[in-house]
Amino acid sequence: MAAPALLLLLVLPAGAWPGLGLPRRPCVHCCRPAWPPAAPGSFAHRSDGDEWVRLPRVQPTINISILKGEKGEAGVRGRSGRSGKEGPPGSQGLQGRKGQKGQVGPPGTPCQRAYAAFSVGRREGLHSSDALQAVPFDTELVNLDGAFDLASGRFLCTVPGVYFLSLNVHTWNYKETYLHIMCNRQATAVLYAQPSERSVMQTQSLLLSLATGDTVWVRMFQRDRDNAIYGEHGDLYITFSGHLVKPDAEL
Numbered sequence: 001m002a003a004p005a006l007l008l009l010l011v012l013p014a015g016a017w018p019g020l021g022l023p024r025r026p027c028v029h030c031c032r033p034a035w036p037p038a039a040p041g042s043f044a045h046r047s048d049g050d051e052w053v054r055l056p057r058v059q060p061t062i063n064i065s066i067l068k069g070e071k072g073e074a075g076v077r078g079r080s081g082r083s084g085k086e087g088p089p090g091s092q093g094l095q096g097r098k099g100q101k102g103q104v105g106p107p108g109t110p111c112q113r114a115y116a117a118f119s120v121g122r123r124e125g126l127h128s129s130d131a132l133q134a135v136p137f138d139t140e141l142v143n144l145d146g147a148f149d150l151a152s153g154r155f156l157c158t159v160p161g162v163y164f165l166s167l168n169v170h171t172w173n174y175k176e177t178y179l180h181i182m183c184n185r186q187a188t189a190v191l192y193a194q195p196s197e198r199s200v201m202q203t204q205s206l207l208l209s210l211a212t213g214d215t216v217w218v219r220m221f222q223r224d225r226d227n228a229i230y231g232e233h234g235d236l237y238i239t240f241s242g243h244l245v246k247p248d249a250e251l
Helices: 002-011
Strands: 043-045 052-054 117-122 132-134 139-143 154-156 161-170 177-183 186-193 201-210 215-221 238-247
Touching: 139 238, 161 177, 161 186, 161 215, 177 201, 186 201
Parallel strands: none
Antiparallel strands: 043 052, 117 139, 117 238, 132 215, 154 215, 161 201, 161 238, 177 186, 177 215
16 A cells, blocks of 8 residues: 555645645755745845845834923922032133222321431530540530430430431631541541641531430540630531431331
């Protein structure tokens, strides 16, 4: 029975195979791809042969904007975040416009100026009796704050600074004139005239820096000769003056 059945299957036409209920398998060729394709994807048949090519893959997309609903209400404001780090300074900006003139301020306190001055004279002539003798004065011309003592012939400095000092005398005929302008115990300048048959006016001046408590005075210096300065009651030949040029506070 098996042999006649096998012969019957071999002689059946190709269209009769599906009716027999036999499983259909893909046709495999030696040099061509299998059909249907084993790998996933879409393929299309080319008209020039049995070759199958892969079609482009289509990716479906959904427009979210179509599904977007209505805008909701604003939520509660959140807490402020921490302050960030300070950034680097920016470049200098353009110069702004000049502002309007401000109002006049209140008047300031008046400047406190320091003053010191003296000018004294001697009307009576004087002969030296000692080797070193202070010259007293008898006439007061200017004496601010009473800083000059006529009897001792000394000016006491109460305002430190730079002072201008000047000494004027009239020499005596045939007598030597030898005087020092003193600062404390130090001779700072000399006024000298040799003995002569004619009397003349002699002067000496200087700038001197004085400190508080310094004293300025005139001293006669006697040597081998008679030392004298001339004076008359009617005229003022001998004068000694000084004034503050600039206080230390302004130097």
